[in-house]
Amino acid sequence: DWVPGTLAQMDWLATAKTWRSARECPLPRLPSEYWKRQCFVANSLMRRPDIDQRDAIGVDQMVFGSDYGHHEGMWPTIRRIMRELF
Numbered sequence: 001d002w003v004p005g006t007l008a009q010m011d012w013l014a015t016a017k018t019w020r021s022a023r024e025c026p027l028p029r030l031p032s033e034y035w036k037r038q039c040f041v042a043n044s045l046m047r048r049p050d051i052d053q054r055d056a057i058g059v060d061q062m063v064f065g066s067d068y069g070h071h072e073g074m075w076p077t078i079r080r081i082m083r084e085l086f
Helices: 002-015 020-024 031-038 048-052 078-085
Strands: 041-043 062-064
Touching: 002 020, 002 031
Parallel strands: 041 062
Antiparallel strands: none
16 A cells, blocks of 8 residues: 555656755656656555555555565465455
8 A cells, every 4th residue: 555655756756856866966857757667566465455556656666475485475365365366
């Protein structure tokens, strides 16, 4: 849930003429453009709100991990949970 809001805030800061860094060291691209080109978010404990925000986050920027072998992961209920989510 943090990605869309954080990207919007970073884009605003990068273009705000009152913000010192935006004036003195402007970025060639918006932070959200760097995100789309270079970043991913991995979620091994995916919840329905994460799925609902997939378009705002960027479907191509989302990866899934089952975190197999760790108690905080979804294993062994991964198939059931994925069916419920999708």
